[in-house]
Amino acid sequence: MKRIMVVLFIMVFVLSGCGTLIAARSFEVTRTVEWYKENPDERKAKLVVCRNDPGGKGYTNNCVNAEAAEEAVTGKPSKQPTNPLIEEQKKRAK
Numbered sequence: 274m275k276r277i278m279v280v281l282f283i284m285v286f287v288l289s290g291c292g293t294l295i296a297a298r299s300f301e302v303t304r305t306v307e308w309y310k311e312n313p314d315e316r317k318a319k320l321v322v323c324r325n326d327p328g329g330k331g332y333t334n335n336c337v338n339a340e341a342a343e344e345a346v347t348g349k350p351s352k353q354p355t356n357p358l359i360e361e362q363k364k365r366a367k
Contacts, residue, residue, distance in 0.1 A: 303334045309342030316342055 309316040316339050323336035330336055340351040 301333075301335060304338055306338045306341045306345065309339045310346055313346070316346075 304312075304315075309319070319335055319339040320343060323331045323333070323339060343349075344351050
């Protein structure tokens, strides 16, 4: 019984540490729309990544902010597809 408890403790300890490492690697600082307006090279690089994965990364804070900055700078509507869930929430809010 002790042996099983020790093995379980070690597994939980190791797995919780792995999760922390994965989360730390995927962390990204959220940039504002103003920041993306002032940094056109970074905005363009972010838009390439976001538009390549619209269903995944496309709805992150940075992707939304980069798209908003692009729209504000160019005056053209965003090329990013709209999220149907967000659009439904906007309709209900009206």
